[in-house]
Amino acid sequence: MGEADRGARGDVPVRRLTVLYDAECHLCTFVRNWLVKQRQLVPLDLVPAGHARARQLFPDLDHAATLGDITVIGDGGQLYRGPAAWVVCMWALRAYRPTAHRMATPAGMKVAKQVVLAASRYREAQWGPQAGGGAYRRADGWRYDPKDGWFHEAYGYGEEPADRAAGCDSGCRTAD
16 A cells, blocks of 8 residues: 555645646636635645646656646645545635545545546637647647546557656656
8 A cells, every 4th residue: 555545544644735737727727826815724835737846846756647637745645636636625725624525435526526527628628639738739649538538549548658667757857
């Protein structure tokens, strides 16, 4: 069981969360600005995804993926993406913690997933074929499935590259 699994159960206390958001997306910056104005029970650090600061803070993270989906990292190493990331952001807010507890149930996560899918559709409409601020471009072989998100056609739907060590997860740098 990994660090994030222990944190999700409560074995590792969460004292601070870093939210990586797409600074080029109008919806993402609106949500970022809204989060900053809320009373926080757990401090939120909001950092543009793919930015040099994000790369410095989390060198082992797949930063291209953070542009396509909200990513939240806890100070104990917990990693949340997609619906779980939205729920943990609500959990950090005083006024929305009870809602986050309801959303963390199996039925609530279905609702959270629908919210994330709606946000993805909005971003797709905003950016056209390059939702995610240009991180995933159709011209580069990326395809978007509304149910499951982005995938690269070279690997097929739901498949991973055979040698992930050759990708940016190995620590290579991409242009900021």
